[in-house]
Amino acid sequence: MKWNAIWEPEQAIDPRQTSRRVCRLRWMMLSLASALTAGCALLDVALPWLLIIQALATLALVNLALPRLPDWEVSAEQALRLGLLADVLVLTELLAFSGGAANPLASLYLPPVLFAALLSPGWFAWLLAVLSVAAYGLLFEWHLDWPLNGGNAAYAFNLHLAGMWISFALSALLIAGFVSWLARQLRHQGDALAEARETQLRDEQLLAVGMQAAGAAHSLSTPLNTLTLLVDELISERAGDAALLQDLLLMRAQLASCRGTLSRLKHGSEPSPGPQPLFAALAERLEGWRSLRPDVRLDWQAPQGDDPRVALDAAFWPALFNLVNNAAEAGGGEVTVAAQLRQGCLLLDIINRQGCLSEAQLARAGLAPLESAKPTGMGLGMMLSHATLARLGGTLSLDNRAEGGVHARITLPLALEEKT
Structure with missing residues (x-):
């Protein structure tokens, strides 16, 4: 049995799993006891071998039976x-x-008491400690004699010293190994609690944003409708001015996009269109975004070859375009979006070639609203994208590029539609 298999850390302390781990430790101790018994037999140490073998066999049977006890009768x-x-x-x-008490292996009473104090604190730990102390005391009176090999005091003393070393080594290894494993579990639990607190804080912030967004959607409907009517009137009145007409048409398209966004916000989200070619869908959406941002040069890079069919969650698109908009506004009017498929995951690289993020912004990106360098920015887009991608099972990473600019990478696991 490998030592790292016994002490391999887990993400949480589970009673059933801990019980199985202690059982594996007991098998290891039984193996060492059997080896020690065989060594004593080879050295012609005078011991009641049948009684010792019976004791070891009893413990082996108990250890064999414990994992097989039904859960509804005996808990972990x-x-x-x-x-x-x-x-x-x-x-x-x-x-x-x-x-009896003269046996140096008597200090092996300590590991079971320690395990009881760590894994089952309370009355049982005290009960086991009292039983161990009482049993140790009784061994002063009720025991078979220590093997003296015909009264050879030097032999008995050397045997006692060897037993003391073995007892100390076993106790030290068991205590260090088990306490180290338990400390790792507590550290994992502390990390999980810290992550849960961060997630709860982010969710509370998102809930507040959602409530404000719902109110804003209701308040903005009337101004947008009014602006749309005014733009339509101006288009009909200034049809002869080509330059102004182009600007008015762009304004009408932007207002239509705002109305569509508010409509989706009121109804929760847009419906999922079902499985569709992945890279074609990305290209179509980015082309629609390009028509609304003619001032930005968008470089779309898709891989060559087959275009797998994928059903993307509707929440993915706002998360993507939050990042694209951020890159467009920070990148001097030029953005690169590159896609690739690797091991069933979509990798999207969004690159702008100007600006950079501070170390504090990189560390907090996605966990809290960032300080926005944009005059009208609220710093919420990154947090919303991070939360959405995390809900979809994906990740978002941000890095400053050595040559300038920021590189955002989306990693999103996909359920690819099998070809028939």
Whole structure:
């Protein structure tokens, strides 16, 4: 059995899993005890071998039965307590057959008590500690004699020293290994709690933004309708002015886009169109965005070859265009969007060639509203995109480019439609 298999850290402390881990430790200790017993036999140490083998076999049967106890009869914590109690009783039996309190392995009472204090604190830990102390005390009176090999005091002393070293080594390894494993679990739990607090804070901020957005959608409907009517009148009146007409048509398209956005906001989101060619859908959406931002040069790069059919969640598009808009406004009127498919994931690289983010902005990006360098920016777009992509199972990373600008990468797992 590999040592790292015993102490491999997990993400949370599960009682059933902890009980199984202690069972694996017990198998390891039984293997070491069997090896030690065989070594003593080879050295002709005079011990009651049948009684010792019976004690080890009893503990092995208990350890074999504990994981197989039905959950509805014995809980994981109860199985753990039964195992630790068996450890103390069998250790007492072994010591009683090999010198009693004079046996240096008596300090092995400490690991079961420590495990009980760490994994089942309370009355059971105190009960096991009292039982261990009482058993150790009884061994002063009730035990078989220590093997003296015909009264050879030097032999007995050397054997005692060797036993003390073995006892110390086993206790140190068990305590260090188990406490280190438990500390890792507590650290993982602390990290998970910190992440949960960050997520809760972000969700509360998003809820507040959503409430404000709902109010804004209701308030903006009338001004947008009024502006649309005015633009339509101006278009009919100034049809002969080609330059002004082009600006008015652009204004009408922008107002229509605003009305569509408010409509989607009122109804929750736009419906999902179902499976469609991935890169073609991206190109079509980006082309629509380009028509609304003629002042920005958009460089769209799609991979060559097959275009897989994918059903993208409707929430993905606002998250994408938040980033594209940020890049357009910070990148001096030039944005590059490159797509590729790797191991079932969509990778989208959004690059602008000017500006940069500070270390604090990079560290907090997506976790809280960022300080926006735009005159009308609220710094919420990055947080909204980060939260949306996280809900869809994706990730968003931001890096400053060495040659200038910012590189945003979206990684989104896809459910590709199988070809028939």
